[in-house]
Amino acid sequence: MARALGRAIGAALLALGGFGATLAAAACCALPMAFATLGIAGGIWMLDIAVVAGPWQRELLWGGAAALVLALLVTGPRGAPGCDQGLCTRVGFRLPLIGLVMLGGGLAGLTLAAG
Numbered sequence: 412m413a414r415a416l417g418r419a420i421g422a423a424l425l426a427l428g429g430f431g432a433t434l435a436a437a438a439c440c441a442l443p444m445a446f447a448t449l450g451i452a453g454g455i456w457m458l459d460i461a462v463v464a465g466p467w468q469r470e471l472l473w474g475g476a477a478a479l480v481l482a483l484l485v486t487g488p489r490g491a492p493g494c495d496q497g498l499c500t501r502v503g504f505r506l507p508l509i510g511l512v513m514l515g516g517g518l519a520g521l522t523l524a525a526g
Contacts, residue, residue: 418485419504425482426508430515432475435464437518441525472522479515482508 434442439461464471486508 422482422486422508425478425485426511429475429478429482430511432471432478433515433518435460436468436472436475437522439465439468441521444525445521472519475515476519479512482512
């Protein structure tokens with residue numbers, strides 16, 4: 412049980428870190444462009460993030476993408492050993508985790524497309 416809880420916490424931290432890294436990488440170009448395309452006037456707050464993250468954009472992007480993939484691998488499939496009856500089998504944990512990974516992956520793809 413403790414091993415499954417550790418895996419679940421590790422997966423959640425990897426997903427949060429990966430999402431944060433891809434968000435920081437997308438803050439310079441991709442997100443303000445997407446907001447402007449959608450007609451949302453709120454991308455100016457990202458300028459502070461972009462100034463700090465700009466020089467590290469590629470590292471943040473690839474590190475964040477790797478963390479997102481690792482989050483899925485750490486959690487494993489529902490029937491994985493050590494995950495039989497643990498937290499990682501519960502829908503209330505898996506759905507937000509997968510949603511966060513998908514959001515981060517979308518941000519990574521948007522950043523790559525924006526150049």
